[in-house]
Amino acid sequence: MAHDILYKHPNDELLYSVDFTDDLAADTTISASSVVTAVDSTGASASSVVGTVSQSGMVLSAVLQAGTNLEDYTLTFTGRGTTTSRDSTKIVEMRARSTFLGNI
Secondary structure, three states: OOOEEEEEOOOOOEEEEEEOOOOOOOOOOEOOOOEEEEEOOOOOEOHHHEEEEEEEOOEEEEEEOOOOOOOEEEEEEEEEEOOOOOEEEEEEEEEEOOOOOOOO
């Protein structure tokens, strides 16, 4: 189950951030080995939807870009504590839609 579900137009680029403060309480920063990966609904790599990845303190951020209309992507944000070297993972489901149905 995803920690968050995000709807994004395929042409939009947006910055999405995950804060690991509560999950990695013994750390004050996450390391450069923290990563963001993506797969499409078939499980194939979808690295094209993840742009620039950066970290600041306990926050891991990625520019989410592109995507194919009506495709769902699973994004995995993995923060690694600098002091403990422990990993924490958050799953985000990104749904690419060029039109929306229903109420928003």
